Amino acid sequence: MIFQPAIIALLLASLTGALLVAGQLPFSVSVLRHWNTASGSERQLEMEKRTYLVSTLLAVVLAAELASLVLFVFNADRMSTLFVGAMCAVGTLNVNEFGFPSLYLKMAAFFAASGWLALNHLDSRGHDYPLVRVKYGALLVLCPLLLAAAGVQLAYFLGLRADVIASCCSTLFSGNTQVTSDRLATLDPAVALGVMGGAMAVVFALGRRVQATGRGGVAFAAAALLAFVAALEAVVAALSVYVYEMPHHHCPFCILKGEYGHVGYALYLPLFIAAALGLAAGICQPACRIASLTEAAPRILRRCVTASMASYALFGLVAAWLVWRSHLILMEESPINAILLNLSGGQP
Amino acid sequence: MNSWIGKQRNLLDFTLSSLSRRRGKTLGMLAVYTSIVFVLASVMLFSHAIRREAAIVLVKSPEVLVQRMVAGRHDLIPARYLDAIRGIRGVQSVEGRLWGYLFDPSAAANYTLMVPASPRIEPGKVIIGDAVARARSAEPGDLMSFRAHDGTLVQFKVDGAIGRESALVSADLFLVSETDFRRLFGIPEGLFTDLAVSVRNPREVGKIAEKIDAALPDTRIVLRDEILRTYESVFDWREGMLLVLLAGAILAFAIFSWEKASGLSAEEKREIGILKAVGWETGDVIRLKMLEGLVVSLSAFLLGYLLAYAHVFHLGAGLFEPALKGWAVMYPKYRLTPFVDELQVATLFFFTVFPYTVATVVPIWRAAIIDPDQVMR
Structure with a gap:
């Protein structure tokens, strides 16, 4: 099942995004510990430059998250022909227990990442980086969320079995x-x-x-x-x-x-x-x-x-x-x- | 709002002029990028189009097929099974089918022999598929003979050939009458290859299959939906395999774009230095460089996709045909119906633009943090 092109694309996007953000964690910790705009030390200058990289990366990752949220639902809907009993995305997401958690985590990751970008935008408007500590503290929360979303999505796609009978929207949303x-x-x-x-x-x-x-x-x-x-x-x-x-x-x-x-x-x-x-x-x-x-x-x-x-x-x-x-x-x-x-x- | 749009327009103007100043580098990048999109898009377009053909063909096949199994092998099914199935409520009709394969030594190919329900074919006559007619250079009126199961010769007169429009399913067909079929293979009356069941209400197919299974335990039941699903999985799998093989190419492309983006010439460095000296911020330079990437990405994507479309639907996908289509002596000649799928375009976008963008972020940032005094010295 993992050989579906759209699935490969989704896994590629979410794993790359999560790992890119995870790669910035040591830097976040060092910002939280050593950031001091009053200092003119080399470390401080390096950190100020590095913040640009983190913001750009996060912007790319957010764009990918938004696109992959749409692609995820679209793909789930399309794959419904592969599962007995599935007629739309609900059926596909119900094939195993990771389907809906994966969708919810992706939604949470989208909102968290957009909140982070708002914070970043605000921070870049102030000449003294007033929100930099808050921003990198938030990154420490965002990163596990992105990793969890990528992990649960991987578990979901690995666990897709075409011989499972899925219950679809007619049973889930029928009121019985x-x-x-x-x-x-x-x-x-x-x-x-x-x-x-x-x-x-x-x-x-x-x-x-x-x-x-x-x-x-x-x-x-x-x-x-x-x-x-x-x-x-x-x-x-x-x-x-x-x-x-x-x-x-x-x-x-x-x-x-x-x-x-x-x-x-x-x-x-x-x-x-x-x-x-x-x-x-x-x-x-x-x-x-x-x-x-x-x-x-x-x-x-x-x-x-x-x-x-x-x-x-x-x-x-x-x-x-x-x-x-x-x-x-x-x-x-x-x-x-x-x-x-x-x-x-x-x-x- | 207007000032924002004006700013973006100026930035885009600047981007385009800076790209055209480094024409050689830009065109090189564009060529590599376009070919990557072209290769991936060809694979996707081809496999989607062929999957669609399969789905269209299968729409008219019977909902349920019943085959008798003996010792785990497909065996001939007796006619009394017909009555057992007819008795099940919800079954619209059931008929015995006769079909099989015949090896023709002179063409070194296998034909698919079938007895069509309509039109009836007279004994001694045959209607052949397009590939059969080509392999044997047979024309209406010609005679073809084959050795029957007992060694005697059975002769057929070609009554007509099936047109090329349906070649995908009919290329290797050899349609004969029931009497000839039974004589050729020595199948006695009252036995069929398998049974085709049509069901009135599509939602009852599963239940009816269950009932047939309970009434005739020595049978195997094949549902049309299952065949469709299998086709879908097989083609998805083939497409996925090819994409995984091409992952090396995507990776090489990502490395290439990293390399290109980080190898700044002295002139480019000076350009960035001057921009920063006249008041551009690091963020602006990053935006400019990202915009350059976006322009290259979108142009390459559009160009590559259009080339792939022409390659698959107008030139017969010569490059990937053997890998995706499989191979046979009697391979049908056919043209695929053009078909573009939104999901496929989105997936392709992820496979090409995303790796490129990610690979260029760090080099772009490196370029943007250059201090003006360092490069203008």
Whole structure:
């Protein structure tokens, strides 16, 4: 199974990335111990130069992580023809116990790496490298995460056996079994959409406040992450159902398939970007108090918040469009439906 | 926003002009990069196209095949098994198939003999595949004779040849009537090679296979999905093997790009020194160098991919055919249907651009931290 080209590519990317970051660990420790901008020693100058290498490497690794997250899901979906019982990515990820942990770890690695890059960006704006210790401390956390993601992914691909009967989305998201995703699927679509709308509204309100006052970035980050969770919940409980036009099919992965026009990517990409930018805003806020960043940090904070809000808005627009063009009516007497039906061209 | 775009545009302008100033080096890099992408893309395009052909062909094959096993070997299946299977609910139809292989000493090749259900072929006549017609230079009306199982001669008159469009599956076919088939191989009435079962509801295939297995324990049941899966795995495996063999080439390419990126000429060093002296920061120089890499990467990727596309779909993939296609005397002549797969492009991108980028990060950084006073002295 390991001889699949896409699998080789994924392993190559994640192992190289993790090892590259791991190679910077001794340097991180030496920064934590010896960094001193007041000193003009050779060691200090060397370290200052070396920081550029680490930032560039991390940027490359993050780009690879993002691309490999997409490739991982895409490949899992494609490989479903190889396993008995698998119809989409869920089936492939269920072939052994490492599938879903691997996906979650990849997502965590993506968010952690984007947080680190935000930190790095902030640090590079201050003339005295104000965040350098925090940054390299964070690298010590990021590295095990990347190594774990690479290791679990390797275990998952090594353990793929084509003779295993996988249980796929129809059994996992149907509401008859006792798993977390099931609880989501049985959630009332109106409630799920309402919660998502509410979370978005909070994100926008807090975002406006940050734009106006330059404060409340941490609250915004928390709201953005909550909205991320609410949006995923809404995808499982309602949005995917609108796409399939089948009331009992709740799979969040099938929407990525070509049969549905890969519409899932239009939903997930803005959503992930919005959450990552929201997280970055939360990192910017405490940095505003640092003397050398008083000018740069609030500017970056506002930019992150604006971009995050724009991404959430894009996600919301795509979601509304999916509901509007669907032939399925989930909530007959809901106000949303009434509004949508009144718009010309809406499908009854 | 506008100033940001303006900055990137200026940077890109500068990148392009700096690349064109070192034309020889850039073109050399581009040539090596393009050929790596070309080789890998050819392998991927070819194996994907051939896998797709297999899938298209298999769509029309029966859902379930039942073969009788005796002592672990495939044996002839008696006609009474037909009735046993017909009795299973959900089975739409079941029919006995007669097929086998015939070695033709004069062409030194194996033909696939089959008795088609439709159109019926008259006894004494034969319809041949394209490769058979070529091997024996046979035309309609010609006579072909073969030794039967008991040594007597059986003669066939060529009734027609199958066109080249379906060569992938029909090249070595030799379609005969049931009577001739039985006479040639000495198979008595009431015995078949295997049984083809079609099932009304595709979701019941598994259950029906289970029932057949329970009712006829001495049979082996082959599902169409299994064949498809096997093909998929086999081609994936072949493609993967070839890619692993080519890993040496990718590694060599990574070393080459490392070497190229770190071997800065005195002039380049001076250029970086001057840039830094006029106020560029280390980060800006890194960005410039990364952008150079990106320009080279994307051009090489596009060029290599287009060349591979032409190679596979217009020139018949001459370079890798034997490794991926396998070999046979009666090999069909066919042209692959062009097919580009998103996953394949993404994978290829990972195989080429990622190693290149990673290999050049350290040399780029080394170049960017040069102190201006060191090089301008």
